[in-house]
Amino acid sequence: MNRYLLPLSVAGTIVGGAVLLKDYVGGGACPSKATIPGKTVIVTGANTGIGKQTALELARRGGNVIMACRDMEKCEAAAKDIRGETLNHRVNARHLDLSSLRSVREFAKKIIQEEERVDVLVNNAAVMRCPHWTTEDGFEMQFGVNHLGHFLLTNLLLDKLKASAPSRIINLSSLAHIAGHIDFDDLNWEKKAYNTKAAYCQSKLATVLFTKELSRRLQGTGVTVNALHPGVARTELGRHTAMHSSTFSSFTLSPVFWLLVRSPQLAAQPSTYLAVAEELEGVSGKYFSGFSEKSPAPEAEDEEVARRLWAESARLVGLDTPQGLPPPK
Structure with a gap:
């Protein structure tokens, strides 16, 4: 029996170390x-x-938290959980479907009409590596939700954010942006074969470029905007990845994935930090990985690409048209 003690001890140490690392590295x-x-x-x-954990953290700190979600049943339940845990009753669920420009406009209109101020906007929602789906307005789903939906939402709320200054915008991107490329000839994957991974990386690169250009446009307004890679976390975001493609892969890969990634609670800490930290007042246009400022991918710092993406995004969502509507498909 003693001959097994050392291997078991080593294995236990490795597993224990992995469990600690997944939560504390970064x-x-x-x-x-x-x-x-x-x-x-x-x-x-x-x-x-x-997103839920970020809302929870900010509710704990006394914020009036608006949880903007597509599934209102789940959102109401999450809001109830947070109110109960924090005893902060200023936590409310609102409907927002980022795959619908109509829904984005309706949500923004209600916020402008009903809220006196907006101090922090956390653009957290995302879809990842889904099949070749399209949004209500005909955009490739990952580009449409992860970038265009948040692009329109943020722009519609800018006047309210400026009036509430100093205020902050936090855009959740991903380390995956380094593998992204903005294909202006085929942003919606209508010409080339669809690659779900490449589409996700493009959408997250667009998030960083949007952050850079928005920061440039907001200089002197008291509104800051930063992009963030929160770390890899155990969330529903990976529902379309290979790990969940079959019962076998889910069974065999899930334990390894659990050991290597962070809990949602800890993955929400960087978002909380960017939203509240006093030392970050005035910091804008930066890319953070965890709590630290990092250099993003070279394309993410290309000012010409950022300006071109802004112009194309504004055209696609109808931001600059008299009627405020996107161009016809």
Whole structure:
């Protein structure tokens, strides 16, 4: 029996170390203890995963939290959970479907009419590596939700954010943006064979480019915007990945995945940090990985690409048209 003790001990040490590393490499709890009483925060995709935990953290700090979600049943349940856990009753669910420009406009209109201020906008919602689906308006789903939906939402709320300055916008991107490329000749994957991974990477690169150009446009307004890679976390975002493609792959890969990735609670700490940290007041146009500022991919810092993407995005969502409607398909 003794001959098995050493191998078992080594295996236990490796597993234990992996469990610790998954939560603490890249940072643990948010280093800022700042509170935000009286401030209004919007978190998209807040019914589950990182979004829900971000909403929870900001509710704990006294914020008036608006959880913007597509599935209202799940969103209401999540809001109820957060109210119960934090005893903050200023946590509300609102309908927002980022795959519908109509829904984005309706949500923004209600916020403008009903809320006195918007201090923090956390653009968290995303879809990842889904099949070749299209949005209500005919855009490739990942580009449409991850970039265009948030692009329109943010622009529609800019006046409210400026009036509430100093205010902050946090755009959740991904380390995957480094493998992305903006194909202006085929943003919607209508000409080339669809590659779900490449489409996801393009959408997350677009998020960083949007952040850079928006920061340039917001200079002097008191509104800051930063992009964030929160770390790889155990969330529903990976539902379309290979790990869930079969019962076998899910059974065999899930334990390994669990050991290597962070919990949603800890993955939400960087979003919380960017939303509340006093030392980040005035910091804008940056890309963060966890709590640290990092250099993004070279294409993400190309000002010409950023300006061109802004112009094309504005055209696609109808931001600059008199009627405020996208061009016909």
